[in-house]
Amino acid sequence: MTHRTFLRGAAVIALVAASYFTPQSAGAVQVTAFQQAVAERVSGDDQIAAFYRERGFAPIWTGGTEADLERRTALLEALSMAQYHGLPVAKYNAEALLSRMASVRSGFDRGSLEVSLTELYLDFARDLQTGVIDSPRSVRSEIVRQIPLRETSYYLDGLLSDTPRAFLGSLAPQTQEYARLMKAKMRLEHTIAHGGWGAPVPAGKYEPGDTGAGIVALRDRLIAMGYLDRTVTARYDTSITDAVREFQENHGLTVDGVAGGATIDEINTGPQARLKSVIVAMERERWINQPGGLGERHILVNLTDFNARIFDHGKLTFETRSVVGHQDRDRQTPEFSDEMDHMVINPSWYVPRSIIVGEYLPKLRNNSGAVSHLEIIDSRGRVVSRGQSFARYTERSFPFSMRQRPGPKNALGTVKFMFPNKYNIYLHDTNAKSLFSREVRTYSHGCVRLNDPHDFAYALLAPQTDDPEGFFQSRLRSGAETRVNLDQPVPVHLIYRTAFTTAKGHTQFRRDVYGRDADVWNALRAAGVEIAGIRS
Structure with missing residues (x-):
């Protein structure tokens, strides 16, 4: 699902609102049917039920007011950004949502849709604010972090007390780290879409002064990753040494300028693996979004x-x-x-x-x-x-x-x-x-x-x-x-x-010494998170 498709969907919402969610189409009988549908659908959730009872079962999404339209549009726009946050886009199924909006004909259907929109909104908002995985300890027992979950009323009252776009925009972590991780994610996705970093470097140990095909492969890989300016040198010269040292520093390796086994292993790690690390880091940043x-x-x-x-x-x-x-x-x-x-x-x-x-x-x-x-x-x-x-x-x-x-x-x-x-x-x-x-x-x-x-x-x-x-x-x-x-x-x-990131320079990467990130990624993948638009 592309960003452009989602934005087209937001425009469709406006048309749907004009056609089916106007006050004129909701007569007295349909209002009763609407209330009945809402009451039936929320009966299993005390907090959502209390919210609608306090409002006299008035809608927040499917009414004909400008405020209702603004909330619908803001939600669809927010869903269009789900992929940029490393969230499970298919989980929110915006296409099905648009289709369902266009098919509403009765007050009962509208009431059922109203609650579906509320449930979708709450699901998305929680994923965005505190993580897709709400119990990390179920993934690894050593992750004993208490996730700063909010009450349902926080999300529903917040949506009504602020402009919808502003409130939805405030949910993701507002840290510089999260913003830089989002940028790193987009850069890696661009790299993957354009063929990656090229051929891996043959195993071995490469030192200053060396020449040969291995040095050329090392040179090309460092250029592709942005550590080395374009050059035609086939010798392990000062520029390659400096590039290797910078790479080592950014990957938690011994900084000696020699491309030994550990350094070559890290250099040969592909952008797909790095992208998984970034997506997991974004999820972990949401876990501490307190x-x-x-x-x-x-x-x-x-x-x-x-x-x-x-x-x-x-x-x-x-x-x-x-x-x-x-x-x-x-x-x-x-x-x-x-x-x-x-x-x-x-x-x-x-x-x-x-x-x-x-x-x-x-x-x-x-x-x-x-x-x-x-x-x-x-x-x-x-x-x-x-x-x-x-x-x-x-x-x-x-x-x-x-x-x-x-x-x-x-x-x-x-x-x-x-x-x-x-x-x-x-x-x-x-x-x-x-x-x-x-x-x-x-x-x-x-x-x-x-x-x-x-x-x-x-x-x-x-x-x-x-x-x-x-x-x-x-x-x-x-x-x-x-x-x-x-x-x-x-x-x-x-x-x-x-x-993780720094204010300047390349994204930093470290080895998964406890194997926890691999398990977190598997849990995210099971929840529907994708790599570069392809389930991996």
Whole structure:
């Protein structure tokens, strides 16, 4: 379905309105039939039924007023944009809707059509505002995000309280990220329609100074993707090196200017796969389309990008590398949002139950002196003597907890940042600094480790103290476990984006390290989302 076809449909609506939805065609008997049809159709939905009862069953779509016509036209125009948003166009079936409008002859038919239009509008509006998938956890259990769903009354009252076009236009995420993703989607669709990026680059390793057919293929691919100006060079020269470096930076690869195996794999990834990533990213952006946005100050951790960032008033003000959960399903970092309200300097590490029974209990059964850097604690907080055997305990019956006291070898390092949640996930320091130099940083048990935790703390404390570094360091030097509350809690968003944008430059792409985007795409495809007009 093309945009032009939809716009023709909007014009047809006006003609249909003039012919069939005028007050003159709705006599007293037909009005009663209209009300009967509406009442019957809405009987299974209390919220829609309440809306129409409060209006005395007056129509909002199928009446003969200018306001009704404006709402019908605005809805059809909005539906004509569904493809640009990566929504399932066929689901809304605008052609069938137009045909049905043209066939209305009775008050009962008009009442039935009235409710159908309301249901279609609500379905489309929710898809556009908060996502086609209203329960991401049903796709992957680690996506525990609470979708900011609105009540039916929000959509119906909003449609009547504002101009229809303005209200419908406000539903999609109003973020710069969403707008740039829409542009990236259109660019990729244009690329696909015009043959893609050409032949793939033969497998191998290509370095500055190399020549041959592989270099020509690499050159042509980089030109097609917009990383290299047109050139006839057949040598891996400075211009190709710079282009490879920029490509590597935009794809989360080690930036060395050498086109090795990982870089060639990413270069050979086609525009169809990239388009899927962009469409999934748009859906994920709708999942966090909450009233008030992400927060004037907020923390954003993109799990695929292995970075934690602080934003103030839409501007990036701090960034550090991160390590996230391992790829094993029981160690992956979940996706959710919460509020950080305090940090703990010189923290103790209270070992999660899953680690106690999964990793440490088997060692304690064989040797009660194992993992001696950890204290074994009873339910009253007392340290348990290791002069006993733990061989009799099972995963279910082990009654103790375990704790590592503050110190230079503490697993949490010198500070942890808390946004209390039922998943026991937080941000923290670590002694395993070498992991931050890795390209793929999936090594934790689920929490997020930070490369520059002290600087992160200074940034968080800056709004509430004139000397954040001095304040932090004085508590650190004391060696005592110290809780420091944030005067203003900061929203934290753990997101998962294999495609995201920056204000300038190419769209960024990352590997689907947990395989979640593949599952989200499959769910979108099952819902009717298409790639470049072809179900894929």
